[in-house]
Amino acid sequence: MSGPIRLDDTWALDRLDAKQIDRGITEAALQLQLLIDRKGAGSEYTGWLNLPVDTPDSVVDRIEHVAAVLREQSDTVVVCGIGGSYLGARAGLEFLAGVPSRLQTDSLPDILFAGNSLSSWQLRKLLHRLEGRRFSIVVISKSGTTLETAVAFHILRTELIRRFGTGEARARIVAITDSEYGTLRSLARDEGLVTFDLPRDVGGRYSVLTPVGLLPFAIASLDIRSMLQGAAEQRTTSLGSPVATNDTVHYAVARRLLNTSGKNIELLACFEPCLHFVGEWWKQLFGESEGKGGKGIFPASAEFTTDLHSLGQFVQEGTPTLFETVLDVPAPVDVPFVCDSDSSDGLAYLNGRSLSAMNHDARIGTLLAHHDGGVPVLQLTVPDVSERSFGAAVYFFEVACAIGGYMLGINPFDQPGVEAYKRNMFALLAKPGTEVEAADIHSRLAKHN
Numbered sequence: 451m452s453g454p455i456r457l458d459d460t461w462a463l464d465r466l467d468a469k470q471i472d473r474g475i476t477e478a479a480l481q482l483q484l485l486i487d488r489k490g491a492g493s494e495y496t497g498w499l500n501l502p503v504d505t506p507d508s509v510v511d512r513i514e515h516v517a518a519v520l521r522e523q524s525d526t527v528v529v530c531g532i533g534g535s536y537l538g539a540r541a542g543l544e545f546l547a548g549v550p551s552r553l554q555t556d557s558l559p560d561i562l563f564a565g566n567s568l569s570s571w572q573l574r575k576l577l578h579r580l581e582g583r584r585f586s587i588v589v590i591s592k593s594g595t596t597l598e599t600a601v602a603f604h605i606l607r608t609e610l611i612r613r614f615g616t617g618e619a620r621a622r623i624v625a626i627t628d629s630e631y632g633t634l635r636s637l638a639r640d641e642g643l644v645t646f647d648l649p650r651d652v653g654g655r656y657s658v659l660t661p662v663g664l665l666p667f668a669i670a671s672l673d674i675r676s677m678l679q680g681a682a683e684q685r686t687t688s689l690g691s692p693v694a695t696n697d698t699v700h701y702a703v704a705r706r707l708l709n710t711s712g713k714n715i716e717l718l719a720c721f722e723p724c725l726h727f728v729g730e731w732w733k734q735l736f737g738e739s740e741g742k743g744g745k746g747i748f749p750a751s752a753e754f755t756t757d758l759h760s761l762g763q764f765v766q767e768g769t770p771t772l773f774e775t776v777l778d779v780p781a782p783v784d785v786p787f788v789c790d791s792d793s794s795d796g797l798a799y800l801n802g803r804s805l806s807a808m809n810h811d812a813r814i815g816t817l818l819a820h821h822d823g824g825v826p827v828l829q830l831t832v833p834d835v836s837e838r839s840f841g842a843a844v845y846f847f848e849v850a851c852a853i854g855g856y857m858l859g860i861n862p863f864d865q866p867g868v869e870a871y872k873r874n875m876f877a878l879l880a881k882p883g884t885e886v887e888a889a890d891i892h893s894r895l896a897k898h899n
């Protein structure tokens with residue numbers, strides 16, 4: 451099937467004034483043009499706009515070649531990264547775990563993740579799982595200096611060298627980083643590692659369609675050409691459709707209008723667990739892009755129907771500060787339900803209905819209930835579980851996020867706030883050069899003891 455991502459905003463905007471909506475669309479159209487013309491804030495980081503059409507075949511060929519080598523030599527590949535250097539790859543791998551191209555390939559390596567926390571327990575479990583495994587590492591860090599990733603990579607690389615020796619360990623590491631700068635680039639240069647460059651004009655959370663996502667996807671035998679094609683098709687729709695019928699623009703407008711009407715939390719809800727990590731990726735994209743200058747919508751996510759039994763009560767009747775965006779995708783497989791008319795479990799009325807049909811009715815029932823509870827509900831439909839649709843969804847959200855950021859009057863491509871915790875952490879860890887901050891922090895902490 452495939453095709454562009456579809457928006458239904460009728461269950462959200464029915465309480466808003468038509469003139470307000472028209473004004474919002476006019477404003478969003480201006481911001482979209484600013485983005486396309488690369489004249490908005492942070493335009494030096496808008497290289498992602500053209501990735502689906504500008505990524506040379508030679509780069510895709512090389513990604514597929516390196517992926518094939520890693521598949522051949524490994525039963526496990528550890529992808530080491532955090533934030534934008536992690537979430538997109540994980541989102542795509544979990545979403546596409548059941549697609550035919552993957553299922554048809556024999557003996558794919560397990561893909562595990564590291565470097566996305568400083569948890570000893572998590573790393574210990576990973577090292578335990580790697581015992582006796584022929585593993586390789588893909589380390590991803592644009593800056594090349596992120597502590598979580600650098601520390602995990604150091605430990606995993608040490609283990610790789612201990613197990614396979616320096617020479618073979620080298621052949622089992624691929625580094626994805628800046629083409630020139632950063633500790634990871636210098637290390638890769640010194641060690642002669644296989645590397646991929648991260649384009650300078652693409653920020654971490656917009657990088658899933660670079661080798662950051664494409665290499666892990668190719669290792670999993672996913673069709674990355676089809677993914678880029680889906681993104682390219684969505685690019686034509688998102689950047690080129692008239693604003694009156696442009697769902698990407700309308701999603702950005704709906705969010706903005708709901709925000710100005712007092713809704714400052716967006717709950718991205720899905721009814722298929724394969725979308726769980728798409729939600730995690732989406733939270734970073736919108737949270738890190740919009741949350742600046744005291745503005746932005748707080749992005750939260752939930753997995754229904756599971757979370758209807760935990761968060762559902764709050765959504766229905768709690769503080770009325772949130773709106774919901776339901777991200778829907780048809781289940782790639784279905785489970786029929788057969789039940790005799792005299793079955794003692796009382797489920798005979800469901801005989802002949804499939805689980806997907808039940809999930810569908812649960813979704814519609816939730817939509818009606820939450821709307822009745824005063825919660826505006828946007829609905830986004832991903833046409834199917836396929837590489838093409840994943841590429842399209844990534845592109846759709848990236849453009850909507852950029853337009854939304856511009857409508858808020860902020861730069862959606864930087865993340866100055868993330869640096870604050872790092873400064874404190876490095877000072878506490880006595881990183882050379884942080885002595886002044888460390889003295890200040892210790893005197894502040896002393897007042898609390």
Ligand code: PA5
Nearest residue numbers: 533534535591592593596654655
């Ligand atoms: O979107 C971003 O820029 C961040 O989330 C980064 O991706 C994250 O902090 C990891 O940075 P790096 O790739 O430099 O290790």
